[in-house]
Amino acid sequence: MSSPANASERVAATSGTGGAYANYPSLVDRTVLVTGGATGIGASFVEHFAAQGARVAFFDIDATAGAALADELGDSRHRPLFLPCDLTDIDALRAAVADVKAALGPVEVLVNNAANDRRHKTEEVTPESFDAGIAVNLRHQFFAAQAVIDDMKAAQRGSIVNLGSISWMLKQGGFPVYVMCKSAVQGLTRGLARELGPFGIRVNTLVPGWVMTEKQKRLWLDDAGRRAIKEGQCIDGELLPADLARMALFLAADDSRMITAQDIVVDGGWA
Numbered sequence: 001m002s003s004p005a006n007a008s009e010r011v012a013a014t015s016g017t018g019g020a021y022a023n024y025p026s027l028v029d030r031t032v033l034v035t036g037g038a039t040g041i042g043a044s045f046v047e048h049f050a051a052q053g054a055r056v057a058f059f060d061i062d063a064t065a066g067a068a069l070a071d072e073l074g075d076s077r078h079r080p081l082f083l084p085c086d087l088t089d090i091d092a093l094r095a096a097v098a099d100v101k102a103a104l105g106p107v108e109v110l111v112n113n114a115a116n117d118r119r120h121k122t123e124e125v126t127p128e129s130f131d132a133g134i135a136v137n138l139r140h141q142f143f144a145a146q147a148v149i150d151d152m153k154a155a156q157r158g159s160i161v162n163l164g165s166i167s168w169m170l171k172q173g174g175f176p177v178y179v180m181c182k183s184a185v186q187g188l189t190r191g192l193a194r195e196l197g198p199f200g201i202r203v204n205t206l207v208p209g210w211v212m213t214e215k216q217k218r219l220w221l222d223d224a225g226r227r228a229i230k231e232g233q234c235i236d237g238e239l240l241p242a243d244l245a246r247m248a249l250f251l252a253a254d255d256s257r258m259i260t261a262q263d264i265v266v267d268g269g270w271a
Contacts, residue, residue: 007050007076011242021246024253028053028077031104032252033097035059035087035144036114038066040213041163044241045111045248050076052249057100057107059085059093059114078104087114087140088132097147106151109252112141112162115182119175133177138184145192149201157200159252162189164207164263166271170232186263193261202260204251209267212238234269 032049036042037058046069049056055078060066066082073080081103085096100107116136120129145160152158165182172179186205193203210216210229230236247266250256265271 007047007073011047011051011245022249024052024249024255026254027109027249027252029055030109030252031055031057031100031107032109032111033057033059033100033107033144033148034111034113035140037111038062038069038082040215041208041211041241041244042111042113043069044245045113046080047073048242048245048249049109049252050078050080053077054109055081055104057081057083057104059083059087059096061086087144088135090140090143093140093143094147097144101151106155107148108152108155108158110144110148110158110160111248111252112144112160114140115163115165115178117165117167117175117178120177121174122176125177130177134181137178137181138188141185142188145188145203149196149199152196152201153199155200157254158196158202159256160189160192160196160201160203161248161251162203162205164189164205166207166209166265166267169207169271189263190261197260202251202256204256204260205263206244206247206251207263207265207267207271208244209233209239209265209270211241211244213241229268229270232270233267237268239266239268 032054034042034045037046038060046056046058050073063084070080070082083096083099085092087093141162162185164185168179168183189203189205244266247264
């Protein structure tokens with residue numbers, strides 16, 4: 001069977017329950033930037049925002065997957081703009097954000113999604129791998145926000161959604177640098193929310209549980225992991241990328257205009 005040809009069809013095909021979900025008129029024609037948007041949760045963000053009629057740009061180091069996703073969503077109200085970008089290169093990140101502004105206009109929604117939850121042992125961490133973990137899981141969130149806040153200040157509105165994780169809440173081991181970074185995202189969110197609130201800019205952390213992406217299933221999910229999910233979640237079901245995307249839509253839309261500095265946990269009731 002061929003892939004759905006536009007954002008609305010892809011959203012319907014990947015939503016999990018086939019239910020009817022909200023539309024947000026305030027997102028129509030609004031410029032949205034998603035980092036790490038070529039696959040997994042990020043691709044679902046791109047699909048859902050495109051289905052809302054937003055002008056969506058997304059970055060990823062996976063040029064093949066990113067270009068394919070943009071092509072698949074080409075019949076959306078606005079064809080998504082994909083720019084290959086290594087977010088650990090801050091100069092490249094800044095240049096890519098400038099390209100988005102030139103092509104789509106001022107950015108009013110930023111979804112800081114990109115991360116890498118590669119497993120690693122504490123004993124194996126070197127200063128170089130430590131810095132690399134910070135760069136891929138935390139540093140770019142700050143500098144992406146820095147690059148768009150002037151647009152949001154000028155508009156006197158905006159929404160920054162930083163992706164966290166329940167991993168540190170559950171005291172999970174096996175990837176300590178990642179867990180540290182994800183806990184720090186909460187501090188970044190709260191600090192930016194206080195600083196940017198007077199300009200009508202909202203900053204929140206979207207905190208996922210264990211989301212069933214193809215990567216997670218392929219690399220990390222084993223029988224023990226499935227048992228942990230079943231025992232930990234209050235809701236007995238798979239947490240899907242679409243579940244995160246629908247919350248991101250709400251946090252980006254004007255419907256959540258007085259919600260800021262919050263940790264919005266979407267995990268089936270685990271943490």
